[in-house]
Amino acid sequence: MMVVKLFSRQGCHLCDEALEHLNTLQAIYPHQVEVVDIEQDSQLLQRYALIIPVVQVGPYELKAPFTLQDLQVTLGAAYDRMMHLARIENSPNFQAVRQPMKWSFADRFTEWISRHYMAFFNFLVAVYLGIAFLAPVFMKFGYQLPATIIYRGYSLVCHQLSFRSFFLFGDQIVYPRQAAGLDGWRSFEEATGLSEQADGRALDLARQYVGEEGIGYKVALCERDLAIYIGILIFGLIFSLTGRRIPPLPWYWWILIGIIPIGVDGLSQLLSQPPFSLWAFRESTPLMRVLTGGLFGMATAWFGYPLVEETMSETRNIMAEKRARWMSLARE
16 A cells, blocks of 8 residues: 655644545545654754645655645556556566665665755865866965966866956956956056957967966956856855755746846857957956856756756655665565
């Protein structure tokens, strides 16, 4: 018989309604209901407080709000799965090759990564950002070889144009083009003597220039890329600290606040400069790059991380069921 877990709490009328729906479906899909009071477990309370009632049956999880029809579909899927597995396990071929169930290293790793994947993701993004900041630190203290390795490695994923990058240990944190129109800031050409023209030779020199004493040394990622990954990291930390309960950002909001601003700023700049020159020359500002990059990074993480959590939640349920079966067989 199927075992259905209903995560509930005292005074929850939706939970009472879900229990009535389960009793109604008892004749169609026989099952045993296990009501779990989330207030008796701090971890369950943290995870389910805002989304109860929650129904778990096998690998399937149904979160509020849901209707009787939604519940019937979920129980039907779980029942069909149970019967299919029963037919497989009872088949002569399966019995002939059946091996004792084991809780392997792969199982332990799968369970661990399903619970701690956000810490892993946040760690990778933080390391990626940290190494980009290490390049100017190495340059400042005379370690040119490791700094050069970092700059060259990151050049594979970033244009590294110096007039669109942040600088450390210098008079200014940015040295924009004159075309950006930032009063009170020395331009890249004024500070370095290098041309700001949009021709191939000048752009190559702007990419290769990493800085010097007085000017400072550039971070290995440009302003926009840096903002993108910082945005991803910020949302990743928020998502982790809130127990991974934030629902995914709808795709249309992702396009509206993530894609459109960065697309308008980047394309209007690109298409105004050679070889396109479709309209008057335009150079974006560091602030605009940071804002649009940060919005894109946070919106993308908001869109993607909760979807990953849905998959990981299913994985945790599957692994918990397998662990329970393995422990039950081990006790026999």
